[in-house]
Amino acid sequence: MSSEELKTGPLEYRTQEGQMTIMGFWIFLAAEIVLFSTLFATYAVLFGRTADATPPAELFEPGIVLIMTFLLLTSSFTCGLAIHEMRRGSVKGLRIWMIITLLLGLGFLGFEIYEFVHYAHEGATLQSSAYWSAFFTLAGTHGLHVTLGIGWVILLLIQVTQRGLTPRTSRKFFVIGLYWHFLDVVWIFIFTSVYLIGMVV
Amino acid sequence: MQLDEFFVTGEPLIYAGMVSIVLVSAAILFILTYFKKWGWLWREWLTTVDHKKIGIMYILSALAMLFRGGADALMMRTQLAFPNMNFLNAQHYDEIFTTHGTVMIIFMAMPFLIGLMNVIVPLQIGARDVAFPYLNALSFWSFLFGAMLFNISFVIGGSPDAGWTSYTPLAGAAMSPGPGQNFYLMGLQLSGIGTLATGVNFMVTILKMRAPGMKMFQMPIFTWSTLITSFIIVFAFPILTVALALMTLDRVFGAQFFTLTGEGMPMMWANLFWMWGHPEVYIVILPAFGIFSEVISTFARKQLFGYKAMVWAIILIAGLSFLVWVHHFFTMGAGAFVNSVFSISTMLIAVPTGVKIFNWLGTLYKSRINNTVAMMWSLAFIPSFVLGGITGVMLGMASADYQFHNSYFLVAHFHYVLIAGTVFACFSGLVFWYPKMFGHKLNETLGKWSFWFFVIGFHVCFFPQYFAGLDGMPRRVFTIIPEWMPLNIISTVGAFGMGIGFAIFIFTVVYSYRYSEREKTGDSWGDGRTLEWATPTPVPFYNFATVPHVNSQDVYMSLKEEGKTTFEEDELEPIHMPSNTGQPFIMMAFLFIASFGVVFEWMWMAIAGLAAGIVMMIIRSFDYDEGFHVEVDEIKRTERSTRGL
């Protein structure tokens, strides 16, 4: 593979640096899968160990969780649209859809914080039992990832305003796109195996 | 917090440690200032992104850690030979076996091998650096700061004392209050980040940066083992990250994962720890296998026997390594079915490992062996490692394990695989590639002395421990009964033999620096087979003036036949290289401060350090440095002088 730029294809794949970074990021995501599955494993093993705290079935509310899920699903969709616009060469489209993604992400975070505060009021905190430790750590790690993602998107929006679409800026946006979709995948599993199963059992 | 709570007090040995730390630091500061070397240190080392220099720093730090871990070992052996002398008390003994284990696995074995990978792998595949040089520097500094954090624990705050496995509930806040255990958690966490980054880095490097024409099944076997090791790192280290984070939450923030209250589950720690811990064993042994393969085929002057079988054996071992973790806690009582499953998967690993043993023997068969020091380490490895492997299969039998568990039989087993495997490989690889790194060989005569002292000492030290274990001597005890005395005294004699061997090795390094002949060609041993020997010595910072087209397994052999080099004047083009940067060092220094804050639960310090670290990351995000180009004239000048043209 030569280090020269290719003349065709999406900008992010044109340099060898871009290709390697994207590949490295996929490998990093593989590591993230393992990171989250360890948290899921801990959650599953500690399931039911609520001690004296309120059991999850009494606290989980389908409404709020569904809203959070739709916010995140939509943000994943808009993030995909942003990358689509980027590949069409439209900085404006990229920026608009990315900002929408950002706002949806913030909405998700807001609901999550509200939810955590609400549970804490009901006596379920990180300290109350093994189950709640596992719950807050799993959901909290995801929330932390979303927070980092939001900060990261803001940095990239500044950079694309300064520099326009280059192989480097588009590679960076492509990578954050992957990251954002990945967080959605993780949330799907949290939604299913934490909230839905928590309400069923 | 009072000052006498901050510093560890009341132990003469630790006072001695403090005094020596102060003296050594003062001496280093004095030398750097007196010879005006601060600028040199910053420019050439602290800001470097050159994989060769980073590799050398890894190896130097690993040698320092080997010294520290070895000193711990000798103190333990002294105590066990003279249990009535009260050389160490119970608490101090606990701290020492904990730091010995942790330092040797996390801060010695892995960095040593990663150091060798750093220096050699890009050279073996014809690359000019790793895929992400900046990230590589970040990895190194995170390791070094993690190691420093762990190592200062013995003078500040107190060492962890729950064993390198740190089982809960003993390691939990209730039973181990104070900063000691936090040093373990944060030290490993900080260096673990770097290791994960190294895994990603090397996977991309090997997959994307091979010389034109080099197919996967033409890569040197050390590169193959590095690729598979990186794969294991990527999938195993996140488990450790989570396990450490959960215990940190338990200890610092009052969560209930591994506690005895709140329906926590202490054995879940063991489960998570070994889900990482067993793959970790293969992270430190697979590169070792790679090194032995290179050394054996070079000095047997034959192509490696059964190259493909070897590669598939490595891949199979990597896969199985994720399926055996429960054999570390058969005695938890998970039931016959669970134990049987993991017993069988454990014994399966012996199959691919056996294949490899026959590969090496097949390579040696009917060859003309060149008996250098590097080769001697490799030859000593084969029988010693087989002893360790066979006893491993014994331990893998769940029912028998109830007898062996936590006895000196186990201690002897894992030292037989880790020393005969990993440590011998580190010495073998270091001696083998030493001329490539430093431009001169290590003295062979002195090398043989250190080899014999170390290898004989090793067997004298650990072979008796199998029998001590079968006699019922448990591990991690600081005093023993008379029946075990003779074996323990023999063992201690052997340990000091190893210590002498290591001391001679260090002397060899100093001696060779002064008296060894400087290298004139790149192919130091005359029998080099792979691409790293095609570069001139010292290796120019861009490695290859021209990257050869590869179409065979032993690239350098065919280059020699064709009369080609890595300096084809008519093919020269400007070379793109990354610029040096001090950011990785500064970023990790901030994260070190943050981790130190967590250790003492000073949250203001943790938050400040973390915030500063994040600012560094933002600066990095806005950094659009493109690197620089080395012009053709400069390449010509460098190559002519290093090749003596």
Added chain:
Amino acid sequence: MAGHNKRIPTQHVVGFVLSIALTLLATWAALGSNLSTMWIISGIMILAVIQAGIQLFMFMHVVEFESQNGHVPWNMMFHGAVLAAIIVAGSLFTMSFGFTHNHDGDHQHEQHENDGQEQHDNGEHEGH
């Protein structure tokens, strides 16, 4: 995939509609249907896996024309999924299964009965 020059990203829209539909289906299965707990859990977990696949293939470009020469290590995603299964199932297998079958020898069945409620619970989870 091809089509990055098209005005309307059909693939993304289809993926989005599908993921919304699957989410609603899973929610209905869990809260609105009369299926048994075991069927619900296995059913919604399968739906989650399908949805993850949609994200991966329709949004994340895990296989696309531009990356045929291997910038996307899709096999790492596959191995990641295998590892995830090993970690979750393996942990449940070792950490829960044992508690209904542990303790020495001949009193196994009596012990099983006296194992304590929360441990019993865990044993049952493993069954799913």
